[in-house]
Amino acid sequence: MVKFHDLNIARVKDAVAQKHTLRIACRLGYEVVAVTTVLKNGDELTAAPPPIELQLTKEEQQNFQQLSRITVVLSDKTNNSYLGNDKIKSYDILAVQPTTEKSFQVACSELNVDLITFDFSTWLGFHLKHQYVQTALRLGKYFEFTYGPAIRDTTCRRYVFQNTTDFVQRKEGQNTIISSGAEWPTDLRAPYDVANLAILFGMKEGQAKSSLTSTPRALLLKAATRRLTVKSSITIGHVTSIPEKDKWKIEGSKPPSTDAGKRQNTDDHDEPKKKKSKKLKSN
């Protein structure tokens, strides 16, 4: 088991309310939180904004990680060609929200995205075909439910339950994460309560908890491979970029310092270090 994640907290204009929401999330026990920017058709794409200063205590700060996420709303007419560019890559997570069946198919098969999310708080307008879902799962994409709307409004709640139970039953909750989609602090619930809610959506006990812990973590690692690796397998960095604490990991490959000391000085700094990202499939 790993930390509790909430990978969808809405970015709102009111800075005070935003801080408050994040602080509440921290206090409820979430340790990894992503602030979502929604990009609708016609909006201008900007690079990821820096994390928001929260004035937490030192211990809270140590355990709290704030990420950035962008959710691109897809429709048939959207031009998807920019999804690989550097501005998009500056966000930690790339999610898409298809609004039509055609865009859903494209999101599941062609686009290189991490997460597919839906607006489950209204009638979806199209059918989630099993075939497309299977393709997406095979390609290692993740699906997301947001429980925030279900707390805000009773009509939304009905739709959320209807859509999610339907989806979970057909797919058995695999590769699914649950997040809040919170705009206000009142939309948030504590992780154990959310796990309980997930059981009401039809998930199994273990799945319900892992949809808040290990599945989002696997998603983040997948997102990191999309952003930072060559062909999803290799990252290259200079030895000097390794923090002091992690130096022991490469010390084994160093020649013994007694007789080969000179050679070491010349070679070691020029050779870039190759790291294989081993933990791609951490589940």
Place this chain on the structure above:
Amino acid sequence: MRKVEVMLPGCESLPDVIQDISPDLDSYYLVKRLPVVELVKEEFVKEILRKGHFTGISVGTRVDNHTVVAVLPSGHLILSVDKDLYQELGLSGKPSKYTGRNATRFVVEIDLFNANHSNGKKQYNRVLWSLKDRLNLTFNFIFSWEPINEEKVNFMQLTRLWDKYVLEDLSIVSHTIQKTQTTVVPKLSHNQSLVSTPGDGQDVSSIYEYIGTISCDANQSFVKSDALVPWAALTVHGFDDSPVSWWRKEHGFHKNGCNLYTILILPDDTYWLYMAIGTDDECP
């Protein structure tokens, strides 16, 4: 133990024993940001662990998400770590029983009283290397220590060993007496039926529920009334996020970390023992 509750129904004034209860206060402490390596150093084992009952547990970390460490009087140091940390730790452990087929949590047990756990031995050096500042394993640590022989060696040694860290005296073991106005007390006798007969509210599990509701300060209207029944219940609460519970068996946290027991004493010296077992807990 984290908390002890004593319940005495039908008792007008508290007996003196309970009134001036003062647990041995000078043996209950909190150390802030203590590196785990301090707990395995030979000096600590020799001077402290072998010379008394030392029990300690890390606080503020959750056993289902984080790393938790505990030291038992039997000389075992138990570390419950997640998979990421386990892979970097370099000590062998067992996969946790409660994480399914693909273990995501591991339990590492180090026997500090082992002959190999002494200066110069390979195993000792390995443990030191693993737990030293490499992985940032520091915890807020609660411990109690009762030296076996009553000589006043004790505490000074500990402060000398750990003089770099903030040591806080937790002597304010709070102690509240609460008078519950209730006339509804179940009647108990030693030949009480141990089998649950639904509906009468007098079987063993209902009684436990009754004790629970009183302890939570809830309204208890489901147990039949009978005043003046002398029996007593003593509940001991353990830590929810402890990596071990009964007899060094593994303890986990799924939705709750039930870790408590109750002793119910009847007038004819019959004792009932209730043990609460959580979802991720092994039946003792």
